[in-house]
Amino acid sequence: MERYQRIEKGGGGNIGEGTYGVVYKAKDKKTDEIVALKRIRLEVEDEGIPSTALREISLLRELQHPNIVQLRDCIQSEGKLYLIFEFVDRDLKKYLEAAAGLLDASRVRSFAHQLLAGLEFCHARGVMHRDLKPQNLLVSREGRLKLADFGLARAFCPPLRPLTHEVVTLWYRPPEILLGAHVYAPPVDLWAVGAILVEMVTKRPLFPGDSEVDELFKIFQVMGTPTEDTWPGVTGLQDWNPAFPVWPRKLLSVYAPGLNAAGLDLLERLLVYSPSKRISAKKALAHPYFDGFSEGV
Numbered sequence: 666m667e668r669y670q671r672i673e674k675g676g677g678g679n680i681g682e683g684t685y686g687v688v689y690k691a692k693d694k695k696t697d698e699i700v701a702l703k704r705i706r707l708e709v710e711d712e713g714i715p716s717t718a719l720r721e722i723s724l725l726r727e728l729q730h731p732n733i734v735q736l737r738d739c740i741q742s743e744g745k746l747y748l749i750f751e752f753v754d755r756d757l758k759k760y761l762e763a764a765a766g767l768l769d770a771s772r773v774r775s776f777a778h779q780l781l782a783g784l785e786f787c788h789a790r791g792v793m794h795r796d797l798k799p800q801n802l803l804v805s806r807e808g809r810l811k812l813a814d815f816g817l818a819r820a821f822c823p824p825l826r827p828l829t830h831e832v833v834t835l836w837y838r839p840p841e842i843l844l845g846a847h848v849y850a851p852p853v854d855l856w857a858v859g860a861i862l863v864e865m866v867t868k869r870p871l872f873p874g875d876s877e878v879d880e881l882f883k884i885f886q887v888m889g890t891p892t893e894d895t896w897p898g899v900t901g902l903q904d905w906n907p908a909f910p911v912w913p914r915k916l917l918s919v920y921a922p923g924l925n926a927a928g929l930d931l932l933e934r935l936l937v938y939s940p941s942k943r944i945s946a947k948k949a950l951a952h953p954y955f956d957g958f959s960e961g962v
Contacts, residue, residue, distance in 0.1 A: 668695055669702060669749065690752065700737060701753070705746040722748065724792055724815050732783030734803055734813040753803035753811055757861075760804045761868050767923060772808070773865045774928070778955055779810035780858060785946035787812070788851045797857035798834045799864060835880050836860065836870045840891070841940050843881045845903030852940035855949070859935030866923040882910070888936060889914030896938035927954040 672690045691702040725736035725748075738749035757776070761768070768776075780802065787794060794801075794812060801814040839856035863871040871887070874880025885891070890911045891899045899905060917932055918924070924932060931954040934944035944952070 668693060669700065669747075670694055671702065672699070691749075693749075699752040701750040703748040703750060705748065727790060728787060728792065728815075730783055730786040731809065732779045732811055733786065734811045750813075753805050753809075753813070755804055756800050756813075757802040757804055757810070757865075758799035761799065761865070764868075767868060768865055770923060770925070770928075773862070773923070774954065774958060775808065776802075776804075776810050776865055777858075777862055777931075778950065778958060780812070780861065781946050781949050783810075783812040784854055784858065785950060788854070788946050793851050794854050796834060797854055797861065798837045799861060800834075802861070835875075835877070836873055838880060839940070840881065840884055840938060841902070843877055843884075844899070844905055846940075847903075850940070851945070852943040855935050855943050855946065858946075858949070859932055862924075862928075862932055862935065863921045866921045871920060885909070885912045887915050887917075887920060888938065891938045899938070925954075927952070927956070930954070 669691045672692060687704050689702040689704065691700050692698070693700050722736070722739055725733075729735070734753060735751040736748060737751060740747045740749065755763070780797075784794065784797075792815075794815065796814060797812075801812070803811045803813045805811070837857035837860045839853050842853060860871045872880060872883040874883045889895065890909055893900055900907070917936070918929055921929065921932060931944070931949060931952045934952070935949065937943040
């Protein structure tokens with residue numbers, strides 16, 4: 666670790682908490698570059714490196730893409746594990762908070778395209794992120810958006826096996842997981858993209874639930890309470906309750922007033938109840954919302 670010098674400032678240089686570790690700003694003394702240093706908590710030293718850290722390392726070594734944060738190095742020192750990442754100025758949540766007024770339509774479209782490009786690259790290589798949210802999307806000064814914090818990411822390959830229920834931060838968690846589905850796939854990430862797209866337009870979360878049931882009801886109040894017609898198989902999910910209140914579906918244009926007709930159509934395809942009918946990242950990139958768009962970052 667002699668090569669990296671932590672940059673101490675207010676708050677001790679801590680620039681964020683990842684899923685499984687604290688992130689610091691540091692300087693690479695060899696190259697003079699600023700890097701992000703993620704210290705992974707090793708709960709019990711003799712148990713070795715946590716599986717979550719090994720998963721993040723192995724996945725990130727494979728995922729080399731302009732819209733995915735780059736893992737530069739990995740060092741084990743004094744019972745601690747350090748992941749060295751490229752340094753990116755801020756996350757999307759902080760970017761939105763710092764922006765004066767709402768983001769212009771071209772910026773929203775650029776971020777949406779970059780998010781989907783990074784995600785499509787992951788999905789094409791058999792990796793789900795499973796924890797997409799504004800805090801896990803980094804934005805550089807040049808406007809480059811990058812997926813980060815792969816602590817909950819998971820490789821998937823058919824046949825799909827049951828996976829952990831506790832994934833994806835509540836506000837971006839899709840209804841199939843909230844209703845107890847154990848077998849799921851890349852569509853979980855696309856639901857989160859829809860919620861993030863609205864947040865980029867309005868600077869407010871779309872479904873800010875404070876518990877799993879409240880989160881479900883927030884979704885139902887906008888998208889309508891699902892039925893076997895709108896979501897075949899929903900009543901057979903583990904946590905479905907026939908006594909759920911029945912809400913009518915609302916117009917998404919009310920919740921994302923800054924989106925044009927093509928953007929609203931893409932949003933409709935992202936926020937589809939049935940995971941099998943949700944648009945894929947690859948098809949989303951080819952959606953008319955991005956017609957004539959070229960990434961100028």
